[in-house]
Amino acid sequence: xxxxxxxxxxxxxxxxxxxxxxxxxxxxxxxxxxVLSRGASRLAALAALLLAALFVAAKWLPPSFxxxxxxxxxxxxxxxxxxxxxxAPILCSxxxxxxxxxxxxxxxxxxxIHGLGFAALLGLWGYSILG
Numbered sequence: 001x002x003x004x005x006x007x008x009x010x011x012x013x014x015x016x017x018x019x020x021x022x023x024x025x026x027x028x029x030x031x032x033x034x035v036l037s038r039g040a041s042r043l044a045a046l047a048a049l050l051l052a053a054l055f056v057a058a059k060w061l062p063p064s065f066x067x068x069x070x071x072x073x074x075x076x077x078x079x080x081x082x083x084x085x086x087x088a089p090i091l092c093s094x095x096x097x098x099x100x101x102x103x104x105x106x107x108x109x110x111x112x113i114h115g116l117g118f119a120a121l122l123g124l125w126g127y128s129i130l131g
Contacts, residue, residue, distance in 0.1 A: 010131070014124035018085055022121055023059070026052040026092050029114045032107075033096065039104030048095035055079045055088045086125060093118045 030049035034042055058075035067073050079088045093114070100111035 008131070010124065011128050014128050017121065017124060018089065019080075022089050022117065023052055023056050023079075023092065025117060026089065026096065026114075027056055029110055030092070030096055030099075032110050033099050033105070036107050036110070037099065037105045040102040041099045041104035044095055044099035044102055048092050048099060051088075051095065052092040055092065084125075089121060093121075 027049065030045050030052055033045035034049050037045060054075070058072050059079050061067070062070075062073045062076050079085070082088070083090075096114055097111075097118070099105060100108075100114070105111070
């Protein structure tokens with residue numbers, strides 16, 4: 001039984017997954033999809049890779065280099081706060097899902113793992129909103 005001052009462990013898991021793991025994993029999945037696919041699927045994967053890498057850089061580089069102003073700092077703030085920090089992961093995941101259904105895709109295992117991770121993110125987000 002949790003008391004008033006103890007946070008819900010599921011919500012803590014969601015915050016850790018969203019803030020530290022998900023976008024970084026998307027960079028890896030988009031890189032794999034871009035290398036292993038062809039045609040339109042590769043273009044969508046490259047777009048997902050570019051956006052995910054930009055969002056990860058905007059999230060981690062300003063604190064690392066002690067930056068306090070500039071476009072990278074503003075983008076990092078947007079990544080962390082827009083729609084509760086969910087806009088960037090959803091946008092990149094939708095591009096990667098498009099790469100999964102466009103012609104030229106191969107190795108469906110990448111899409112299956114990404115789909116499970118995306119479903120987990122959406123499920124934890126739903127729990128944090130409704131629970």
